[in-house]
Amino acid sequence: MIATILTYMDKQECLKDQAHVLSVQEEAARTCVILDQTIFYPQGGGQACDQGVIASPNATFSVQDVRFIDGFVHHYGVFENGTFAEGEQVDCRVDGARRSLNSCLHSAGHLLDEAVKNLGYAWMPTKGIHFPGKCAVEYAGELTMDGEVVRAAIEVEANRLIQAGHPIHSSLVNVSDLASLADYVPPNLPENKPVRIVNMGGAKSTPCGGTHVATTAEIGKLVIRYVKVKRGDIKVAYEVVG
Ligand SMILES: [Zn+2]
Structure with missing residues (x-):
């Protein structure tokens, strides 16, 4: 087959x-x-x-x-x-309602990551979890400031990006072009799937095989629940409201 x-x-x-x-x-x-x-x-x-x-x-x-x-x-x-x-x-x-929710939660994870980059934190994303009620992005890096200060800063920047209403574009690309287009190339890129990148207004794109909403405005409002170090990684937990 x-x-x-x-x-x-x-x-x-x-x-x-x-x-x-x-x-x-x-x-x-x-x-x-x-x-x-x-x-x-x-x-x-x-x-x-x-x-x-x-x-x-x-x-x-x-x-x-x-x-x-x-x-x-x-x-x-x-x-x-x-x-x-x-x-x-x-x-x-x-099921369109379930897809919409999952696309929104997943897109919010990218947006959170854009906010982290815009704030200049030298963190490398290691894991994203976008299941309802369990959403978080985890990073390798150092938390050098108070977690609450960082939490508030990410929340403000993420919601600024939502209000800017950036279009979210995704496109299939050749794996050989990935390094020049994307901000990082995951080490465990699946070899039996097409390679796709997503961009939400940033200078560089992110490799991603998930589904997304059409603009950042569709995410609504992002709440950062906490930023804390867990098992050596920085965990940024979030939820989407409204
Ligand atoms: Zn994605």
């Missing part, structure tokens, strides 16, 4: 699409549907997966979990009725 085409990478606004079934299989007591292409975002990069429905005239599959494994997107869920035949054309529909 040819690996799943990741439609969401360059058409993230597409929440309805058609695809063909490559296989339906049981995996560790879960039913898994694999398609030739998908608009469903698989969990990764700290961002929660999409949910939604895959349907044919004779069957409806409720998608509860989506994972990217060895080049294929695995849609895990439950058949409400019927099943799919190999090669059958199906309609895919992503």
Whole structure:
């Protein structure tokens, strides 16, 4: 089988699409549907997966979990009725409200990072978590000032960037161009996915495979919950309100 085409990478606004079934299989007591292409975002990069429905005239599959494994997107869920035949054309529909929330929380993580850069902190991002209620960006670096002072400064700068309403652009690029376009190249860049960068008004772009809102204004309001050192890294926890 040819690996799943990741439609969401360059058409993230597409929440309805058609695809063909490559296989339906049981995996560790879960039913898994694999398609030739998908608009469903698989969990990764700290961002929660999409949910939604895959349907044919004779069957409806409720998608509860989506994972990217060895080049294929695995849609895990439950058949409400019927099943799919190999090669059958199906309609895919992503839950738009869930996608919007996840895109917003994930974009807010980038924005927080832009704020950190603008404030001149010499920190290197190591991890992003963008799940509802658990959002944080972690950095390697030194916290040389009081955490509350830094927390307040990041919050002010992040909300200034939100109010500026910068467009958020993402584009697919050649891996050889990444070093010149991006502010850093992650050491664990996946080799079996297209390479994409995202820019939200900064001088340099950031490598990213997640989904984003269209402008920073759509994030609403960012609250920095705390800045503290955890297991040697600086953890900046945040939430989006309003
Ligand atoms: Zn991103």
